[in-house]
Each structure stands twice: as structure tokens, then as C-alpha cells.
Amino acid sequence: xxxxxxxxxxxxxxxxxxxxxxxxxxxxxxxxxxxxxxxxxxxxxxxxxxxxxxxxxxxxxxxxxxxxxxxxxxxxxxxxxxxxxxxxxxxxxxxxxxxxxxxxxxxxxxxxxxxxxxxxxxxxxxxxxxxxxxxxxxxxxxxxxxxxxxxxxxxxxxxxxxxxxxxxxxxxxxxxxxxxxxxxxxxxxxxxxxxxxxxxxxxxxxxxxxxxxxxxxxxxxxxxxxxxxxxxxxxxxxxxxxxxxxxxxxxxxxxxxxxxxxxxxxxxxxxxxxxxxxxxxxxxxxxxxxxxxxxxxxxxxxxxxxxxxxxxxxxxxxxxxxxxxxxxxxxxxxxxxxxxxxxxxxxxxxxxxxxxxxxxxxxxxxxxxxxxxxxxxxxxxxxxxxxxxxxxxxxxxxxxxxxxxxxxxxxxxxxxxxxxxxxxxxxxxxxxxxxxxxxxxxxxxxxxxxxxxxxxxxxxxxxxxxxxxxxxxxxxxxxxxxxxxxxxxxxxxxxxxxx
Numbered sequence: 001x002x003x004x005x006x007x008x009x010x011x012x013x014x015x016x017x018x019x020x021x022x023x024x025x026x027x028x029x030x031x032x033x034x035x036x037x038x039x040x041x042x043x044x045x046x047x048x049x050x051x052x053x054x055x056x057x058x059x060x061x062x063x064x065x066x067x068x069x070x071x072x073x074x075x076x077x078x079x080x081x082x083x084x085x086x087x088x089x090x091x092x093x094x095x096x097x098x099x100x101x102x103x104x105x106x107x108x109x110x111x112x113x114x115x116x117x118x119x120x121x122x123x124x125x126x127x128x129x130x131x132x133x134x135x136x137x138x139x140x141x142x143x144x145x146x147x148x149x150x151x152x153x154x155x156x157x158x159x160x161x162x163x164x165x166x167x168x169x170x171x172x173x174x175x176x177x178x179x180x181x182x183x184x185x186x187x188x189x190x191x192x193x194x195x196x197x198x199x200x201x202x203x204x205x206x207x208x209x210x211x212x213x214x215x216x217x218x219x220x221x222x223x224x225x226x227x228x229x230x231x232x233x234x235x236x237x238x239x240x241x242x243x244x245x246x247x248x249x250x251x252x253x254x255x256x257x258x259x260x261x262x263x264x265x266x267x268x269x270x271x272x273x274x275x276x277x278x279x280x281x282x283x284x285x286x287x288x289x290x291x292x293x294x295x296x297x298x299x300x301x302x303x304x305x306x307x308x309x310x311x312x313x314x315x316x317x318x319x320x321x322x323x324x325x326x327x328x329x330x331x332x333x334x335x336x337x338x339x340x341x342x343x344x345x346x347x348x349x350x351x352x353x354x355x356x357x358x359x360x361x362x363x364x365x366x367x368x369x370x371x372x373x374x375x376x377x378x379x380x381x382x383x384x385x386x387x388x389x390x391x392x393x394x395x396x397x398x399x400x401x402x403x404x405x406x407x408x409x410x411x412x413x414x415x416x417x418x419x420x421x422x423x424x425x426x427x428x429x430x431x432x433x434x435x436x437x438x439x440x441x442x443x444x445x446x447x448x449x450x451x452x453x454x455x456x457x458x459x460x461x462x463x464x465x466x467x468x469x470x471x472x473x474x475x476x477x478x479x480x481x482x483x484x485x486x487x488x489x490x491x492x493x494x495x496x497x498x499x
Contacts, residue, residue, distance in 0.1 A: 013159060014240040021163060023210040024150050025170040026203050027103060027143030030110060032174025034136050034200060036298065036323075038076055040182025041193040045129075046072050048193070052124040075130050080425035082137025083144070087417030090145020091266070091410030095224065099150040100216040103207070106146070109139040110204035118198020129197075136200065144397070145417045149409065152401035153217040154238055157250075161337030161465055164398030169330045172389070175298070176323035183316075218247070223255045223407075254405050254470050266411045275412075277476050278403040281461055282416045285396040288346075288453035290423035292353055293446030294388045296431045297322065297381060305378060318378055322385050329389030341465040342395050342402075346457050349391020354450040356384040357443045364440035396420070402464045405473050 038045075049068040053059070059067075093102040116132030148167050155163040178196075182188040187196035215234035222231035231251070235244040269275055301322055305315035336345060363377035400416045401409060435442045462475045 012156075013163075014238065016240060017154065017156075017238045019210075020154060020214040020238065021151055021166055023207060023214050024103065024147050025166050026207040026210070027106070027140075027147040028167045028170030029174040029177075030136075030200060030203055031140040031144055032171035032176075033178045033203070034079065034140055034174075035171075036175040036178035037182060037196060037200070038079070038133070040179065041188040041196060042072065044188065044190050044193045045075070047190065048121065048124075049126045052126050055124060071126055071130070075126070075133050077425065077429060078130055078134045079137035079140075080421055080428060082134040082139075083141035083421040084418055084425065086138035086141025086143075087145050087421050088141075088414050090142050090149075090417060091412075091414030093142065094146055094149060094220075094410040094413075098216050098220055098225075099146055099153070100211065100214060102142070103146050103150065104211055106139055106142045107204045107208040107211075109135055109142070111201055111208075113139055114198050114201035114204060118194055118201065121194040132197070139204075141417065141421060144420070145413050148397040148401050149413050150217055152398065153219040154215075156239070156247075157466060157468060158338065160402070161342060161398065162334045164401070165330065165334045165337050165394040167397045168389070168394030169327070169334070172323070172326035172330050172393070176320075176327050179320050179323045183320075219251055219254075222248070222251045250468050250470070254468075257405060257470055257473065266415065269408050269411045269415070272408075274476065275404070275408055277460075279412060279415070282396075282400040282403055282412055283419050284453065284456055285346075285399055285461070286416050286420040287423055288350065288450075288457070289392045289396045290420055290427060291446070291449050292350070292388065292392055292453070293357060293443055293450070294353075294385070294392070295424060295427040296442075296446070297385060301381070305381070310374065310378065318381075321382065325382055325385050326389050326393070329386050330393060333390050333394065336390075337394075337398075338465060341463045342399050343457065343461050343463045346391040346395045346461070347454060349387045349389075349393075349395075350450055350454040350457060352387030352390070353384055353392070354447055354454060356380045356387065357447040357450060360384065360443045361441060361447065364442075399461075399464060402467075402472055403476075405470070 046065075046068045049071050050061075050064050053064050053067060053071075054061075090102075093106075096102075097105065113132045113135030116128045116135065118132075120126065120128035120132065147170075148164065151163055151167060152160060180186070181196055181199070187193065187199075215237055216230070218231040218234040218238070221227045221234060228248075232244060232248065235247055236242060239247070269279060301315075301319040305318045310318060333345065359380035360377060363373045363380055367373050367377065396416075400413060404412045431442075434445070438444065462472070464472050467475075
């Protein structure tokens with residue numbers, strides 16, 4: 001049967017599309033906020049745990065303090081455990097309930113977790129804090145699976161890269177807001193720390209209200225639910241136009257390709273040869289984000305700056321500067337995503353991070369010998385963050401959704417998000433021991449990993465810019481047919497390396 005090709009009109013960012021993306025990306029804001037919010041008031045929270053524990057059980061002050069440190073560490077780590085479970089369940093929820101209903105119902109989890117954390121101070125219950133952190137982690141895990149999926153499916157082809165970067169913009173703004181609100185003069189104090197944790201209730205309620213007026217993903221309606229008229233209605237609202245035949249034809253072409261294959265479960269995703277290559281790429285891309293060393297900077301930046309020779313006050317200001325730089329560079333990268341391409345920006349990002357991770361190691365080694373090297377250390381950390389924001393910060397979330405057609409996409413997103421959260425958890429738990437063991441060489445393992453990720457991206461990752469989901473799937477099919485997955489990508493699969 002001859003394919004019908006419909007000329008694609010120029011598509012821009014409409015008001016309703018911007019509204020839908022803003023409403024969805026509040027979920028990624030929550031991920032960023034709840035990742036960073038627990039760090040600033042650490043000593044205040046530990047004091048609360050000491051007080052609560054002593055009132056119940058008594059005990060020697062030093063022993064109670066040690067127990068409080070362990071309980072605080074559990075409250076920090078349990079967030080990632082909840083995130084793993086939530087992220088892994090995102091694909092199932094997306095298929096069963098749809099992207100919209102899944103996100104709406106998820107906000108009930110966010111409200112419950114926020115209430116537990118916000119009110120834990122009054123009954124002196126650190127158990128409420130821990131359970132609240134677990135529920136918020138589950139909530140954020142579902143968001144990291146559902147939000148990128150939804151945005152990639154409603155975005156026009158020509159804007160998909162830039163709009164996909166909005167996921168990371170939401171995360172970085174959330175991190176920055178948590179850093180600002182967490183300073184001692186605002187909420188990072190004994191009177192306000194519980195409000196700092198509980199204020200995450202507000203974005204959850206806001207998304208619950210705003211997202212109620214957004215449409216379901218047209219791609220989900222047409223391909224998964226076979227509701228073409230509803231999909232057309234949703235597209236007309238999102239595009240603010242009746243010229244939607246190109247989008248409909250693209251979805252139908254994807255549906256025909258999907259119907260030629262069996263329905264994809266998680267087990268089938270892992271076993272299917274044609275999906276193995278994009279799955280490996282998706283997993284390694286997620287690892288390139290979390291094992292790049294960026295979480296070590298996020299979690300322990302104040303300690304790193306103090307080790308480099310800054311005073312405690314200067315180190316805190318430098319840490320806030322990291323949040324500002326993340327937001328600024330993510331904004332700058334939005335127009336670049338559909339101009340330079342995902343693969344090119346990821347290579348630039350990883351390459352820059354590798355170079356400045358080496359500079360960080362050098363500055364930590366010679367800081368006692370040369371005084372001005374303190375400034376080199378600060379500049380190196382800040383530029384390390386700049387290059388993260390250019391590529392690895394946003395591209396893994398986006399490209400995972402792009403590498404798969406509608407059928408395997410939810411299962412692939414679930415697995416990729418699970419890997420992302422597991423790596424996040426490992427870095428958060430393992431970095432203090434790594435720092436104690438390697439001291440000034442602490443960034444060397446990250447340098448080695450960054451070099452590996454750069455080579456992998458150069459050799460294996462295709463350029464997905466301005467390609468339909470069907471065209472991206474065809475790249476992997478052609479690679480499989482030619483049996484060259486282990487060889488250098490051809491010009492049709494990738495663009496010339498920028499380095």
C-alpha cells in the first residue's frame with residue numbers, strides 16, 4: 001500500500017501548548033525541589049530528631065546524636081528508594097490510566113507526602129518525616145516517567161527538542177528555589193524547616209487544578225486507545241489550527257509499524273533484539289547523567305568548596321551560584337536543542353565536564369601549595385555545572401522518549417527511570433565514603449566514566465533532531481539489518497562529531 005505523505009505546516013508554540021507544558025512540568029519542578037530541599041537544613045533536622053528521640057527514650061547525648069545522624073541519612077536515602085519504585089511503575093500507570101489521569105492522580109500522593117512532612121514537627125514524629133519522604137520520592141519517580149513522556153508526545157516535531165529541555169528547566173528551578181528558601185534567614189531554621197519541606201503541597205495542588213484543563217496525549221488516544229476523533233480534538237486545541245493531518249498521518253504510520261510487531265511488555269522489551277540497541281542507549285544515557293559526578297556537586301558542593309579553601313559563608317554563596325547557573329544555562333540550551341541537535345550537545349556537555357573534572361582534581365591536589373588555585377577550583381566546579389546543563393542535564397530524559405515508538409515507550413521509560421534513580425541513590429550513599437577514601441582524587445572515577453560516556457555517545461547514539469518516531473526506529477532497524485551496531489555509525493545515522 002502506497003504511503004500518503006502530507007505536507008507539514010510550520011508549527012509554533014501556541015498559548016495552549018505552552019499552558020499544557022507548564023502544567024505538566026510542575027512535576028519536574030517537584031523532583032528538583034525535593035531533591036535539594038533536605039540538604040540545607042540538615043543540622044536543624046538532626047536537632048529535631050535528637051529532641052524527639054530523647055523525649056521518648058532518653059539516652060546519652062552522644063549516642064542519641066549518632067542515632068539522629070543515621071535516622072537523617074535514612075530520611076535522605078528513602079526519597080530515592082521511593083523514586084525507584086515510582087519511576088518503575090510509571091509505564092504501567094501510563095498504559096492503564098493514560099498520561100493525563102496518571103499525573104492527576106499522582107498529585108494526591110504528593111499532597112499526602114507534603115502533609116506528613118509539613119506536620120511531623122508537631123507530634124515530634126521523625127517517622128512521619130521518613131514516610132513523607134518515601135511518598136514524595138514515589139511521587140517524584142512517577143513524575144520523572146510520566147512528564148517527559150507526555151511532553152514528547154504533545155510537542156510538534158520541530159519543537160520537540162527545545163520543549164523537551166523544559167523538563168530539566170523545571171528540575172533546575174526547583175533546585176534553585178529549594179536552595180534560596182533553605183537559607184537560614186528564610187526557612188532553613190528551627191522554626192521554619194518543616195514548612196520548607198511541606199511547602200511542596202502548593203505545586204501539587206496547583207498542578208492538580210491546572211492540568212485538569214489539559215488534553216490527554218493525542219498519540220496515546222489514537223495509537224493506544226484508538227480514539228481518533230478525541231485525538232484530533234486534542235491536536236486542534238494544542239496546535240490552535242485545523243491543519244493537523246500531518247500529525248495524524250505520522251501517528252497512523254507509527255501505529256501501522258507498531259501493529260506489525262507484537263505488543264511490548266517489559267520482559268519482551270528486554271528480549272526483543274530490535275529494541276535492545278535503543279534500550280542500551282537509553283540506559284547508558286541515564287547513567288551518563290547520574291554518574292557524571294553532578295550529584296556529588298549538588299549534594300556536597302558546600303563541602304567541596306570548603307575543602308578547596310573557601311570560608312563556610314563563601315562556600316554557601318558559591319553553592320547558590322550553582323543553582324543560578326543551572327537555570328541560566330538550561331534556558332540558553334532550549335533554542336540550541338533543535339538547532340545543534342541532541343547528540344552534538346551531549347558530546348559537548350560530556351567533553352566539557354571531563355576537562356573540568358580534571359581541573360577540579362588538579363586544584364584539590366595543589367590548593368595548599370598555590371593560593372590562587374582556590375579560585376580555579378571554584379571556577380572549575382561552576383563550569384562543570386555549565387557543561388552539564390548544556391547536554392547531560394536534559395538530553396537523557398528527552399532522548400529516551402524519542403528512541404521508542406508508542407508501544408514500547410512506557411516500558412522503556414520505566415526501566416530507564418529506574419536506572420536513573422538507582423544511580424542517583426548509589427552516588428548519594430557512596431560519595432561520602434569515596435570522598436573519605438580518595439580525598440583529593442575523588443573526581444577521578446567520574447573523569448574515567450565521563451570519558452567512557454563520551455566515546456559511547458560518539459559511536460552509538462544517533463541524532464534524533466527533526467526525526468519522527470518512525471524515522472528514529474528505522475535507524476535502528478537499518479543498523480540491525482546491516483549488523484553494524486558495534487561499528488562506527490554511518491553518516492545517515494549520526495551527525496559529524498563537534499569535537
